[in-house]
Amino acid sequence: xxxxxxxxxxxxxxxxxxxxxxxxxxxxxxxxxxxxxxxxxxxxxxxxxxxxxxxxxxxxxxxxxxxxxxxxxxxxxxxxxxxxxxxxxxxxxxxxxxxxxxxxxxxxxxxxxxxxxxxxxxxxxxxxxxxxxxxxxxxxxxxxxxxxxxxxxxxxxxxxxxxxxxxxxxxxxxxxxxxxxxxxxxxxxxxxxxxxxxxxxxxxxxxxxxxxxxxxxxxxxxxxxxxxxxxxxxxxxxxxxxxxxxxxxxxxxxxxxxxxxxxxxxxxxxxxxxxxxxxxxxxxxxxxxxxxxxxxxxxxxxxxxxxxxxxxxxxxxxxxxxxxxxxxxxxxxxxxxxxxxxxxxxxxxxxxxxx
Numbered sequence: 001x002x003x004x005x006x007x008x009x010x011x012x013x014x015x016x017x018x019x020x021x022x023x024x025x026x027x028x029x030x031x032x033x034x035x036x037x038x039x040x041x042x043x044x045x046x047x048x049x050x051x052x053x054x055x056x057x058x059x060x061x062x063x064x065x066x067x068x069x070x071x072x073x074x075x076x077x078x079x080x081x082x083x084x085x086x087x088x089x090x091x092x093x094x095x096x097x098x099x100x101x102x103x104x105x106x107x108x109x110x111x112x113x114x115x116x117x118x119x120x121x122x123x124x125x126x127x128x129x130x131x132x133x134x135x136x137x138x139x140x141x142x143x144x145x146x147x148x149x150x151x152x153x154x155x156x157x158x159x160x161x162x163x164x165x166x167x168x169x170x171x172x173x174x175x176x177x178x179x180x181x182x183x184x185x186x187x188x189x190x191x192x193x194x195x196x197x198x199x200x201x202x203x204x205x206x207x208x209x210x211x212x213x214x215x216x217x218x219x220x221x222x223x224x225x226x227x228x229x230x231x232x233x234x235x236x237x238x239x240x241x242x243x244x245x246x247x248x249x250x251x252x253x254x255x256x257x258x259x260x261x262x263x264x265x266x267x268x269x270x271x272x273x274x275x276x277x278x279x280x281x282x283x284x285x286x287x288x289x290x291x292x293x294x295x296x297x298x299x300x301x302x303x304x305x306x307x308x309x310x311x312x313x314x315x316x317x318x319x320x321x322x323x324x325x326x327x328x329x330x331x332x333x334x335x336x337x338x339x340x341x342x343x344x345x346x347x348x349x350x351x352x353x354x355x
Contacts, residue, residue, distance in 0.1 A: 010036040014043055021049040025081065029055040034063040041070040049079035053109070058086040065091060072098030079107040083137070089119035099126040106132050111139040111165065117147040124154035133158045139167040139192070145174035152181035161185050167194035167220070175202030183209035189216060194248075195223035203230040207237065216241045222250035222276065228258060235261040239268035247272065250304075251279040259286030267296025278306040278332070287314030291321035300328055307335040312342055319346050319353055330354050 006029050013019055022044075029037065034057040041047070050071070058064045059082065068091050071080070075098070087095075092115055099105070108130075120143055127133070136155065143151065148171040155161050164185070171178050175198055182188070191213070198206070203226060210216075219241070226234075231254060238244065247269075254262075259282045266272060287310050294300070315338055318331060332354040333343070343355035 006030075006033045007036050010040055013040055019044065020047055021079075022047060023049070023051040024055055025051045025053040027055055029057055031057050031061060031063045033057065034061075034067050038063070038067045038070045041067070041074060045074055046076050047074050048076060048104075050074070050077065051079070051081040052085060053081045053083040055085065059091040059113075060086050060088050065094070068094050071095060074098075075101045076104055077102050078104045078132075080105070081107075081109040082113070083109050083111045085113060087113035087115060089114075089116055089122075092119035093122050096122045096126050100129045102130065104132055105130050107135040108133065109135075109137040111137050111141065113141055115141040115143065117142075117144050117150075120147040120151055124150045127151075127154040128157040130158060132160060134160050135163040135190075136161065137163075137165040138169070139165050139194070141169055143169040143171075145171045145178070149174045149177050149181060152178050152185075156181055156184035158185075160187065162187055162215075163190035164188065165190075165192040167192045167196065170197040172197030172199070172201065176205040178202075179205035179209040183212040186212065187215055188213050189243075190218040191216065192218075192220040192248075193224070194220050194250075198224035198226070200225075200227060200230075203227065207233060210234075210237050211240070213241070215243055217243050217271075218246040219244065220246075220248035220276075222248045222252060224252060226252055228253065228255055231255075231258040232261050235265055238262075239265050241269065243271055244269050245271050246274040246276075248276040249280070250276050254280035254282060254286075256281070256283050256286035256289075260289040263289035263293040266290075267293050269297075271299055272297055273299050274302045274304075275300070276304040278304045278308070280308055282308040282310060284311050284314035284317075288317045291317040294318075294321045294325045294328065297325075298327065300325075302329060303331045305336070306332050310336040310338070312338060315342070315346055315353075319350055322350055322352055328352060 006027050059068055072095060087110055148166060148169055179202060235258060254277055310333060315333055322328060322331060330352050334355050346353050347355055
């Protein structure tokens with residue numbers, strides 16, 4: 001919705017006395033809309049949730065800074081989403097001033113912004129005061145290894161934290177210390193560390209930390225450069241994550257050998273619903289092994305195997321296995337080494353095979 005339409009909508013919210021949640025995400029609010037929204041906040045101090053993710057006004061503009069300043073007075077906030085809002089260190093410092101009073105804050109999303117270590121330093125000083133914080137997302141910022149370590153140490157002092165997303169920040173230099181700190185977040189259920197520069201230096205620490213996350217439900221380590229030896233060890237650790245629902249190993253160098261090892265253990269993960277193994281090096285041998293183990297994955301709904309090295313033999317084995325695993329909704333094989341005619345034939349025989 002453009003700012004021409006959004007401004008009357010925002011103005012109308014002033015008459016909604018019981019309103020507690022505002023979600024204007026992905027709308028073209030503009031600077032004029034930001035002014036109206038700021039004025040609305042002066043009258044709605046008891047809001048519980050505000051989502052302006054992807055709105056086209058910047059937190060660094062004059063109107064944006066006034067909006068952030070007004071946010072600091074909404075002390076009943078439980079959820080705040082400022083993703084894709086050009087939040088920088090200065091605007092984060094203003095926001096942080098209010099955190100000690102926002103004792104009900106449960107979900108904080110600040111990803112895809114220009115937050116560097118200066119802003120993180122202020123944030124980590126205040127995080128322990130957010131005793132009800134459960135979810136924090138800071139993907140694709142400008143956080144260094146030092147900033148990431150300080151953030152992890154602060155989060156270990158937040159007793160209820162369940163979900164952390166630090167994807168697309170590079171933690172290569174201090175990954176060992178980072179995982180030692182994250183291991184102290186005992187109730188962690190969701191951890192996303194996509195494209196964080198993880199690899200040989202961090203493998204031992206990550207393996208040790210996995211032993212601490214007994215409640216893990218959603219683990220994403222995609223787009224990191226792990227060794228095959230580590231991936232084999234990881235596969236053997238997975239059965240200990242008894243509550244795991246989603247596993248993302250996209251673009252991690254998963255080979256046929258690793259895939260066979262995964263096939264041997266994934267059936268033991270009784271709650272597993274989604275597996276992402278796209279953009280790897282899986283061929284027919286690995287896929288045949290996975291196909292044989294499908295019958296043991298009784299809660300599996302989706303498996304993503306796009307852009308691997310799968311040919312006709314593997315695809316036909318998966319099609320045969322899928323025919324008796326009626327609980328599975330989709331297995332994606334797009335971008336593999338199959339002709340268009342073969343892909344169409346297999347999809348026609350079983351529409352749950354996606355190409």
